[in-house]
Amino acid sequence: MSNDELRELIQAGYHAIGELEFAETPxxxxxxxxxxxxxxxxxxxxxxxxxxxQVAKYDRSGAYRPLKGAPNLPSGWRLELPDLNALRRALxxxxxxxxxxxxxxxxxNARVVSLRRTLxxxxxxxxxxxxxxTEQAENLVQKFCSSDGCCLRTILWGIEPDRPSVFLSRSxxxxxxxxxxxxxxxxxxxxxxxxxxxVGAARKVVLAQRKTEASPF
Amino acid sequence: MRSIEVEEMFDKRRSxxxxxxxxxxxxxxxxxxxxxxxxEIIRRDAFAEVHGAFWKEEPSLREVLYMVESDHVYVVPNxxxxxxxxxxxxxxxxELSGPISHRMGKTIGYCDPVGNDPRMVDLVLQSARRVAPHxxxxxxxxxxxxxxxxxxxxSAEATLRQVxxxxxxxxxxxxxEAYMEEAPFIADWRKNTSHHYVIVVxxxxxxxxxxxxxxxxxxxxxxxxxxxxxxxxxxxxxxxRLDGRELYYAMAIGSEPSMADIILDTVDRFQQKHSSETAxxxxxxxxxxxxxxxxxxxxxxxxxRDRKLxx
Numbered sequence: 322m323s324n325d326e327l328r329e330l331i332q333a334g335y336h337a338i339g340e341l342e343f344a345e346t347p348x349x350x351x352x353x354x355x356x357x358x359x360x361x362x363x364x365x366x367x368x369x370x371x372x373x374x375q376v377a378k379y380d381r382s383g384a385y386r387p388l389k390g391a392p393n394l395p396s397g398w399r400l401e402l403p404d405l406n407a408l409r410r411a412l413x414x415x416x417x418x419x420x421x422x423x424x425x426x427x428x429x430n431a432r433v434v435s436l437r438r439t440l441x442x443x444x445x446x447x448x449x450x451x452x453x454x455t456e457q458a459e460n461l462v463q464k465f466c467s468s469d470g471c472c473l474r475t476i477l478w479g480i481e482p483d484r485p486s487v488f489l490s491r492s493x494x495x496x497x498x499x500x501x502x503x504x505x506x507x508x509x510x511x512x513x514x515x516x517x518x519x520v521g522a523a524r525k526v527v528l529a530q531r532k533t534e535a536s537p538f
Numbered sequence: 539m540r541s542i543e544v545e546e547m548f549d550k551r552r553s554x555x556x557x558x559x560x561x562x563x564x565x566x567x568x569x570x571x572x573x574x575x576x577x578e579i580i581r582r583d584a585f586a587e588v589h590g591a592f593w594k595e596e597p598s599l600r601e602v603l604y605m606v607e608s609d610h611v612y613v614v615p616n617x618x619x620x621x622x623x624x625x626x627x628x629x630x631x632x633e634l635s636g637p638i639s640h641r642m643g644k645t646i647g648y649c650d651p652v653g654n655d656p657r658m659v660d661l662v663l664q665s666a667r668r669v670a671p672h673x674x675x676x677x678x679x680x681x682x683x684x685x686x687x688x689x690x691x692x693s694a695e696a697t698l699r700q701v702x703x704x705x706x707x708x709x710x711x712x713x714x715e716a717y718m719e720e721a722p723f724i725a726d727w728r729k730n731t732s733h734h735y736v737i738v739v740x741x742x743x744x745x746x747x748x749x750x751x752x753x754x755x756x757x758x759x760x761x762x763x764x765x766x767x768x769x770x771x772x773x774x775x776x777x778x779r780l781d782g783r784e785l786y787y788a789m790a791i792g793s794e795p796s797m798a799d800i801i802l803d804t805v806d807r808f809q810q811k812h813s814s815e816t817a818x819x820x821x822x823x824x825x826x827x828x829x830x831x832x833x834x835x836x837x838x839x840x841x842x843r844d845r846k847l848x849x
Contacts, residue, residue, distance in 0.1 A: 322607075323607055371577060374573065378566055379566070385564070385565070385566040387562070387563040387564070387594075387595060388563075388596075389596045413597075413605060417596040417597035417598075417601065417602075417605070418596070418597045418598075418601035418602065418604045418605050420605075421601070421604030421605045421606075422601060422604045424604075425604050430642070431604075434600075442630060444626060444627070444630075445622065445626075445627075513600070513601070514600060516596070516598060517563070517593065517594050517598065518563055521563065
């Protein structure tokens with residue numbers, strides 16, 4: 322997404338994405354955690370887009386945060402950024418490709434891939450994940466990708482290529498819904514296909530089942 | 539390819555660079571070298587835009603092209619060797635059809651991995667000297683450790699290339715290769731090295747679970763892997779005294795500042811190679827590229843012969 326396109330979004334009233342909110346200031350742009358909305362003066366000031374990368378790396382307890390859509394971003398900081406370019410870079414570090422995938426979605430250029438197709442192209446240690454059944458995959462995704470504690474992305478794909486994703490709540494597949502439940506007008510963090518973490522989890526489901534089947538008890 | 543398209547593609551300032559790292563869902567330090575080089579190349583203002591992308595982190599290889607504004611894109615694998623990731627995973631995930639692909643309205647140039655650069659051997663030697671500055675090289679065994687995998691024989695080939703090059707220099711009394719997943723195995727270092735001083739350099743891009751935990755356990759300088767993944771204590775306890783010998787364990791080589799130069803040169807080599815396919819080149823640059831490619835082909839063939847003989 323270009324800077325001009327981001328400017329247009331801001332002018333159209335979009336000031337939130339995932340757990341974050343942003344606002345224009347006399348000196349540029351401010352980006353902060355929604356929980357700090359009413360206590361910004363008490364937050365630590367950061368000034369570089371690259372600081373965003375560091376903030377996004379660890380959760381509130383200090384644990385590594387490999388899934389950027391996880392609703393566990395730490396609060397207590399605010400990024401004061403000089404221009405739109407810096408804001409766009411910071412947003413890309415917090416929610417990688419969120420701006421670009423949403424633009425592609427609106428232009429009807431986003432390519433959505435079913436979980437089955439994602440699994441079918443896996444090789445090496447992940448090849449075994451292809452064995453997961455539709456029902457197992459539906460159960461897994463409902464838990465693993467839930468906006469309530471797991472991932473704030475809006476899922477656009479289904480399990481099988483020719484079947485709709487009815488196993489998910491309607492809100493989880495609706496780009497206009499704020500996945501934090503706050504009802505803000507948000508830039509959605511779209512999920513166009515299952516991530517590597519989900520593929521890894523599918524692999525574990527298959528391995529666990531094989532272990533159970535192999536057990537004499 | 540039309541010549542105007544070639545010209546545009548070869549203008550780096552109008553192109554995007556995607557530096558591809560492995561990344562990790564467990565180790566917070568895995569992506570650090572890739573982002574370090576991304577930041578440095580952004581600072582140099584060499585490309586219109588620079589992005590990191592990962593197999594196991596975000597942005598993923600599946601999504602990164604949505605971040606790119608430019609019509610022309612160079613993809614450089616920040617990998618130590620050709621192999622499973624550069625030949626299978628990255629092309630598959632980015633849907634590349636060859637060195638030059640067209641996708642999502644963009645022309646994508648797929649470059650060699652950084653590990654193919656001839657200066658990697660200098661980084662290995664620098665790393666060995668830094669970890670054991672006072673050890674006399676002529677009384678030391680240098681063990682270059684690679685991943686190795688049954689999924690692709692080229693993984694080990696890159697490590698062996700460094701070993702052969704360092705042997706040729708004749709500085710170290712002994713230079714050997716060792717791997718995690720294929721023979722000669724790291725765990726057999728005692729019988730595969732013969733000198734009092736043993737310097738172990740992991741031929742890896744990033745320090746992570748392999749260099750923090752797996753290799754130290756295989757070497758016997760750590761018990762079972764129980765420490766947190768990002769602990770770097772293992773590098774601070776040199777030398778390790780084992781069986782009457784002194785072992786020095788170095789960090790991975792991918793964080794060296796000169797890696798940014800290597801990445802930019804990798805793109806230059808790609809440009810030179812593929813411009814010669816479409817437009818006649820004259821003089822020195824063509825000769826250098828021809829010599830370079832012949833050298834690479836010859837080296838690869840000879841390495842494969844060696845490995846087959848050893849097997």
